[in-house]
Amino acid sequence: FGREGMIGERNKDEIGIIAESLNNMLASMKAELSFSRGVLNGITEPLAVVNQDETIRYLNQAFAESCGRDTGNLNAYIGMSYAQFCFDDPKQDTEISKVLASGQARPNNLLTFTNRVGKRCHMLCSTTPLNDLDGKLTGAITLQSDLSETYAQQERIAALNETINQSVHKAQIISSMQSRGFIEVREILATSSDMAGRQSEASA
Numbered sequence: 001f002g003r004e005g006m007i008g009e010r011n012k013d014e015i016g017i018i019a020e021s022l023n024n025m026l027a028s029m030k031a032e033l034s035f036s037r038g039v040l041n042g043i044t045e046p047l048a049v050v051n052q053d054e055t056i057r058y059l060n061q062a063f064a065e066s067c068g069r070d071t072g073n074l075n076a077y078i079g080m081s082y083a084q085f086c087f088d089d090p091k092q093d094t095e096i097s098k099v100l101a102s103g104q105a106r107p108n109n110l111l112t113f114t115n116r117v118g119k120r121c122h123m124l125c126s127t128t129p130l131n132d133l134d135g136k137l138t139g140a141i142t143l144q145s146d147l148s149e150t151y152a153q154q155e156r157i158a159a160l161n162e163t164i165n166q167s168v169h170k171a172q173i174i175s176s177m178q179s180r181g182f183i184e185v186r187e188i189l190a191t192s193s194d195m196a197g198r199q200s201e202a203s204a
Contacts, residue, residue, distance in 0.1 A: 046123070046144040049130070050096055052137060054082045066123065066146060068116035088116060095127040099140045103129050110147075122151040 040047065046063035050056055056077055064071045067086050077085055083092040099106055105128040112122050127142040 043143070046146065047142070048082065048096075049139060049141045050082050050100075051139045052100065054094075054096060054100060055079050056082055056085060057139060059085075062146075063144070066115065066121060066144065068119060087113075095125055096140050096142055099127045099129050100137070103137055105129065111144075120148065122147040 040049075040058060040060070043060065044062060046066045047058075047060050048056060048063045049058040056079065059074060059077060061071045061074065064074060064077070069077070069085065081090040082096050083094050084090040086092070086094065095106055095109060095111070105126070107126040107128075109125050109127075110122065111125050112120070114120055124145040124147055125142060126144075127140055129137055130139045130141055132138050
């Protein structure tokens, strides 16, 4: 009986150690997940995470806005095709599909497109594959920087410069015409003066 009791106590100790290890592992996983979620929530630039099958796993409000989507319930888009979400076409080739096909990151690609509500967008897009601890591809993450306002400002400046150049050109034409007019008037006056002088001499 004494020996069986020792074995029973030993089993309890081993179960306790395993249970403690599991609890520690779960606590560590929760901390890592909380950290990851906190990092994602703290990013204000357009961001989306997709699974290996190109369905959306996570997106933020800025990403939904850039695609012209309603931002009232972001969870409604979880599980939707990324291409369908962005372009209303599940077969549309995207930066995400290229990264998932190659397994290689695609940093700093400038994308210009018209979103679902007709807004012209200019995005600097960096897309990176996501791998598990064994190196297996599990999805991808895309982070974008909205350069639309910068491009719009450049277009406004270019339009203003064109207006100024046209105005300067018109002013140069008018000035040239005026100069020629002054020269012609001066020549006419000089001719008239010479004729008057000769007539005066003839009369004398």
